[in-house]
Amino acid sequence: xxxxxxxxxxxxxxxxxxxxxxxxxxxxxxxxxxxxxxxxxxxxxxxxxxxxxxxxxxxxxxxxxxxxxxxxxxxxxxxxxxxxxxxxxxxxxxxxxxxxxxxxxxxxxxxxxxxxxxxxxxxxxxxxxxxxxxxxxxxxxxxxxxxxxxxxxxxxxxxxxxxxxxxxxxxxxxxxxxxxxxxxxxxxxxxxxxxxxxxxxxxxxxxxxxxxxxxxxxxxxxxxxxxxxxxxxxxxxxxxxxxxxxxxxxxxxxxxxxxxxxxxxxxxxxxxxxxxxxxxxxxxxxxxx
Amino acid sequence: xxxxxxxxxxxxxxxxxxxxxxxxxxxxxxxxxxxxxxxxxxxxxxxxxxxxxxxxxxxxxxxxxxxxxxxxxxxxxxxxxxxxxxxxxxxxxxxxxxxxxxxxxxxxxxxxxxxxxxxxxxxxxxxxxxxxxxxxxxxxxxxxxxxxxxxxxxxxxxxxxxxxxxxxxxxxxxxxxxxxxxxxxxxxxxxxxxxxxxxxxxxxxxxxxxxxxxxxxxxxxxxxxxxxxxxxxxxxxxxxxxxxxxxxxxxxxxxxxxxxxxxxxxxxxxxxxxxxxxxxxxxxxxxxxxxxxxxxxxxxxxxxxxxxxxxxxxxxxxxxxxxxxxxxxxxxxxxxxxxxxxxxxxxxxxxxxxxxxxxxxxxxxxxxxxxxxxxxxxxxxxxxxxxxxxxxxxxxxxxxxxxxxxxxxxxxxxxxxxxxxxxxxxxxxxxxxxxxxxxxxxxxxxxxxxxxxxxxxxxxxxxxxxxxxxx
Numbered sequence: 001x002x003x004x005x006x007x008x009x010x011x012x013x014x015x016x017x018x019x020x021x022x023x024x025x026x027x028x029x030x031x032x033x034x035x036x037x038x039x040x041x042x043x044x045x046x047x048x049x050x051x052x053x054x055x056x057x058x059x060x061x062x063x064x065x066x067x068x069x070x071x072x073x074x075x076x077x078x079x080x081x082x083x084x085x086x087x088x089x090x091x092x093x094x095x096x097x098x099x100x101x102x103x104x105x106x107x108x109x110x111x112x113x114x115x116x117x118x119x120x121x122x123x124x125x126x127x128x129x130x131x132x133x134x135x136x137x138x139x140x141x142x143x144x145x146x147x148x149x150x151x152x153x154x155x156x157x158x159x160x161x162x163x164x165x166x167x168x169x170x171x172x173x174x175x176x177x178x179x180x181x182x183x184x185x186x187x188x189x190x191x192x193x194x195x196x197x198x199x200x201x202x203x204x205x206x207x208x209x210x211x212x213x214x215x216x217x218x219x220x221x222x223x224x225x226x227x228x229x230x231x232x233x234x235x236x237x238x239x240x241x242x243x244x245x246x247x248x249x250x251x252x253x254x255x256x257x258x259x260x261x262x263x264x265x266x267x268x269x270x271x272x273x274x275x276x277x278x279x280x281x282x283x284x285x286x287x288x289x
Numbered sequence: 290x291x292x293x294x295x296x297x298x299x300x301x302x303x304x305x306x307x308x309x310x311x312x313x314x315x316x317x318x319x320x321x322x323x324x325x326x327x328x329x330x331x332x333x334x335x336x337x338x339x340x341x342x343x344x345x346x347x348x349x350x351x352x353x354x355x356x357x358x359x360x361x362x363x364x365x366x367x368x369x370x371x372x373x374x375x376x377x378x379x380x381x382x383x384x385x386x387x388x389x390x391x392x393x394x395x396x397x398x399x400x401x402x403x404x405x406x407x408x409x410x411x412x413x414x415x416x417x418x419x420x421x422x423x424x425x426x427x428x429x430x431x432x433x434x435x436x437x438x439x440x441x442x443x444x445x446x447x448x449x450x451x452x453x454x455x456x457x458x459x460x461x462x463x464x465x466x467x468x469x470x471x472x473x474x475x476x477x478x479x480x481x482x483x484x485x486x487x488x489x490x491x492x493x494x495x496x497x498x499x500x501x502x503x504x505x506x507x508x509x510x511x512x513x514x515x516x517x518x519x520x521x522x523x524x525x526x527x528x529x530x531x532x533x534x535x536x537x538x539x540x541x542x543x544x545x546x547x548x549x550x551x552x553x554x555x556x557x558x559x560x561x562x563x564x565x566x567x568x569x570x571x572x573x574x575x576x577x578x579x580x581x582x583x584x585x586x587x588x589x590x591x592x593x594x595x596x597x598x599x600x601x602x603x604x605x606x607x608x609x610x611x612x613x614x615x616x617x618x619x620x621x622x623x624x625x626x627x628x629x630x631x632x633x634x635x636x637x638x639x640x641x642x643x644x645x646x647x648x649x650x651x652x653x654x655x656x657x658x659x660x661x662x663x664x665x666x667x668x669x670x671x672x673x674x675x676x677x678x679x680x681x682x683x684x685x686x687x688x689x690x691x692x693x694x695x696x697x698x699x700x701x702x703x704x705x706x707x708x709x710x711x712x713x714x715x716x717x718x719x720x721x722x723x724x725x726x727x728x729x730x731x732x733x734x735x736x737x738x739x740x741x742x743x744x745x746x747x748x749x750x751x752x753x754x755x756x757x758x759x760x
Contacts, residue, residue, distance in 0.1 A: 056571045101484075107315070135572070138326035145318055163572065168333030176329045190577070219317050224310050227302040234298055238291055252299035254311050260299075263292050 035199060037068030038087040038094070045087060045096040047206040050123065052116055052147060053131035054140050055102030058159045060084075061189040062131055062198075063099040090199050093206070098125065104139075106146045107256075114258065120150055121244075122267050124274045127205045129198070131157045134164035134171050134186070144180065149218065149247040154182045155201045162188040220250075227253055239269045241276025342573055349444070350570075355451045362444070363540065366435045368533035371512055374427035381426065385419040409609055417605020420658035421597045425509050429590045432508065436473070437585035441576040445470050450570060452544075457563050459548045460555025462491035465498070469547060472502025474589065476714050477721040479504075484725075490561045494551050496722055497735045500714045501543040501550070505593045506653030510709045511536045513657055517691070518702035535706070543710050546742070597654035604648055604655045605662070612666040623667055636744060637704040637751025641667065641695065646708075651716045656709070664695040700754050704747040711743035 051059045063069070067086030084099040100116040120128060130147055132140035148154055158173055177184040183201035187194025220228065231249035236242055248268065251259040262268045348354050393415055397407040439445060448470065453463035464486050472479030479499040486492040503511065512532075520532030555561070611622035619627075622644065630640035645659035691697040713736050714722070723732045 137330050138322050141322035141325055142318055145321055163574070170331045170333075172329045172331075176325070179325045179329065218314070218321070221310065221313050223306060224313065227306060231295070231299055231302060234295055238295055249299075250314065252296070253303050253306065254314075255300075255303060260296060263295055266292070 034091055035066075035195070036089040037066065038089055039068050045094040047093060047126040048096045048098065048123070049202055049206070050119060050125035050128045051097060051099045051131060052120060052128055052143070053102060053157075053159075054104055054133060054136075054143055057102065057131045057133040057140065058189050059099055059102060059131045062129070062157060062159065062187075062195075063097060065189055065192060065195050066095075066097055066199075091203060093203065095202070095206070098123070103143065105143060106150070107251075107254075118258070120147060122262065122271055124271060125151075125153075127153050127155060127202050129155045129157050129202060131159050131189075134158050134160050135167055135169055137171060137176075145218070148180065148182070150244045152182065153205050154180075155198065155205055156180060156182060156184045157189075157194075157198055158184055158186040159189050161186045161194070162191060224250075224253070235268075239272035241274075242268065242272035243275040345573060346447070346570070349447045350450050355447070359448055359451060360537065360541075362439065364533055364537045366432065366439070367512075367536045368529060369435060370428050370432045371516060371533050371536070372529045373431045374512070375516075377427040378423060381423040385423050386416065389419060390416055405613075408613060409606055413605040413607075413609025414602050415605070417601045417608065417655070417658055417662065418598050420661065421601040421654060422594070424513065424657055425597055425654060426590070426594055428509060428512055429505065429593055430586060433474075433585045433589040433593075434582040437581050437589070438576045438578065441574065441581050443571045443573045446570050455548060456551070459552040460561075460563055461494050461498075461548075461551040462486045462488065462564055465491070465495040465547075465551070468495050468499060469502045469544070472499045472504060474505060475593075476500055476502065476504045476718040480718060480721045480725055488561070488564050490555075490559050491564060493726070493731060494554050494559055496725060496731070497554065497738060498547040498550050500718070500735065500739045501547045501710065503540055503543055503710055504653065504715075505589075506597070506656075506715065507709050508536075509654070510657050511539055511706055514702045514706050514709075518697075518699060522699075539706050539710050542707070546711065550738070550742070593654070597652060600652035601655050601658060604651075604659060607648060608659055608662050608666075612663065620667075622663060626663070626667060635751065636708070636747040637700045637754065638708065638747065639695065639697075639701065642701075642705060642708075646712065649715075653709070653715050660695075661691075664691060700751060700759065704750060707750070708743050708747050711739055711746060713737070713740040713743075 051063055053059050063084065063086060066088045068088075069084070069086045086097050086099070088095055088097065098119060100119055101113065103113040103116040105113070106117045106120070119125070128147060128151055130144050132144060144154075144156060156176070158171060158176070161171070164171060171186070173184045173186045183205065185194055185198040185201050187198055189195070228246055228249045231252060232245040235245040235248055239245075242248065248259060248263075252263070262271075349358055351358075390411065394407065394411050397411055446467070449463070449466040452466040452469075456463050456465050465483075467485065468479050468482040471482040476499050479502055480496050483492050483495040483499070486495055515532040515535040516528075519535040520528035523531045555563075608622070611625065612620050614621050616624065625644050626640035628640070629643040633639040633641075633643045636643075641660055641663045645656050645663060648659050649656045691701075695701075713719075719732060719736050722735045723729075726732060726735075
């Protein structure tokens with residue numbers, strides 16, 4: 001077992017075999033044997049996986065590949081407006097998958113984007129898979145960075161690698177993983193390439209195998225920094241266990257209405273308790289293994 | 290309470306910060322993203338964006354050519370649907386309605402089933418569902434895969450892009466063009482899709498006008514009317530083209546209605562600013578043809594067909610009961626049709642069509658089958674045409690029956706097409722509107738406004754046509 005090695009799965013697009021055939025074909029077959037698509041399965045599950053990402057990056061395609069469901073996939077932003085749920089079993093663990101509407105940002109205003117943000121923040125998924133478009137990495141990274149401020153249990157699914165290749169774009173996935181401090185799985189979900197690697201990364205993060213590294217911390221103006229620190233401290237005192245206190249503090253400073261509501265109605269307190277209990281679990285798990 | 294303490298502290302700290310500090314927060318995020326992207330991505334500038342994509346976009350989103358291509362593509366889709374569906378529709382008709390019905394009827398009679406049971410199950414339930422399958426399955430099996438291929442290719446967002454300017458000028462949100470596109474599949478889905486619109490004002494406009502996107506259930510009505518009434522006006526060689534053209538014209542009228550109603554609403558009850566938004570044009574992707582055909586058959590065609598069947602079976606029974614339960618010497622249907630006839634005449638329609646629209650409130654799919662069944666059962670009584678309880682006939686002869694037994698004219702067909710495009714949404718959509726708005730007032734508006742519009746437009750057309758001596 002190399003669960004303690006936080007080695008992100010990463011390959012450059014040149015290495016990613018999109019033509020089918022070759023060694024990858026057989027390895028995919030081996031790994032696919034580990035994947036049992038459970039469809040709408042509503043029974044017990046060990047982990048909750050959220051699928052987030054910009055609109056039209058293929059979240060629903062990944063969702064369908066994992067769960068065997070046939071959520072409608074359309075080549076346009078806004079195909080998914082409410083969240084869809086499904087399940088799969090991988091290496092003996094049952095995962096519940098939640099497909100979220102596409103969103104450009106977590107600083108959102110519209111109804112469908114709120115669905116995505118509220119689930120990431122208050123639904124407290126065990127793993128958040130951010131599906132990004134390899135051909136439009138920069139804009140997609142804005143969302144990845146914002147999600148990383150909420151949670152560090154993230155896997156980046158670098159999707160549409162085949163399209164990137166066609167357009168002459170090469171993405172150094174290994175370097176990206178180092179920069180972000182989370183696993184990066186290059187894939188082309190439409191063709192089913194890279195799904196086994198994604199499953200492995202998700203499993204690692206779910207079981208706490210990937211220790212998050214020091215990641216990019218947003219640089220703020222000194223005055224803002226001081227205000228965030230002060231408010232975050234108060235938040236942690238108020239809601240013990242809250243993991244993303246700095247993010248919440250920043251939202252409150254901006255006067256974000258739904259975050260203020262979460263403070264008022266106690267949702268944030270529940271989130272804090274969930275975070276605390278997960279930390280205990282992971283620590284216990286690491287002690288026994 | 291301490292939670293309020295947090296909020297008070299937040300607003301106190303906020304007051305100390307410069308008012309535009311959030312800009313800095315966003316900017317620093319963008320800087321990080323830019324830095325990371327620059328270090329990880331290497332783009333081969335020669336192939337940065339395929340020339341084909343650019344050429345396509347220049348043509349498809351052109352100020353003038355964009356609209357020409359749009360019209361041509363939709364026309365092509367409908368023509369293909371109408372031309373391709375004719376033969377299989379006929380075949381299904383002969384199989385399910387002609388042979389299937391008499392075989393089943395014979396079976397029931399041989400086993401000595403009582404007359405009312407045979408009537409209810411065979412002449413009502415079976416015939417209603419067989420009709421729906423024969424009329425709907427072939428066009429839907431062609432139309433949905435074609436439409437999904439366009440969607441998969443990435444064309445629909447270009448349509449939205451083209452229409453964006455027009456929508457903005459009518460005071461609506463540009464994204465409304467996307468929800469309108471969704472409405473072409475199903476209005477209930479279109480109404481749910483309006484969640485992508487941020488401003489409540491513009492979202493309401495999108496919800497109310499989604500009805501004017503012709504949904505699955507209404508395409509068959511238009512296609513059939515176009516085929517048997519409009520197409521027959523010209524020589525057979527051109528019939529298919531003209532029929533498809535008439536369907537496209539009604540669809541375009543639907544878009545114009547959407548714009549006019551949006552404009553009216555945004556000038557009166559839903560006044561406000563138009564939001565600015567950005568729409569990402571996805572890349573063109575080579576459609577996965579076989580996969581698309583398979584999934585659109587399973588997901589759309591059969592789903593729609595199942596819904597139609599679920600609705601058609603009880604509707605068939607209701608129609609049979611209405612036509613066979615006699616009160617005071619005439620059937621219930623005859624009473625109802627007679628009562629609705631004056632209104633129908635005013636609208637250039639007839640009592641049967643209006644009764645069919647009442648029966649079809651749960652699903653527009655059953656309008657045509659209901660009209661045909663009622664016309665054939667009541668026709669002999671009301672219009673003195675010889676015939677049994679149910680006459681079975683293929684598509685091509687349906688027109689003859691409507692003309693001879695129903696007294697239909699070109700005005701009836703044209704007004705039916707317009708009524709179909711304008712009238713109130715089906716009950717599923719009304720329920721969805723209620724769920725999305727949680728407002729009785731707006732649900733009622735979204736239901737009754739289209740109905741009023743349908744009455745007004747068909748009424749005016751009927752009056753004008755009669756005054757001018759066309760009908």
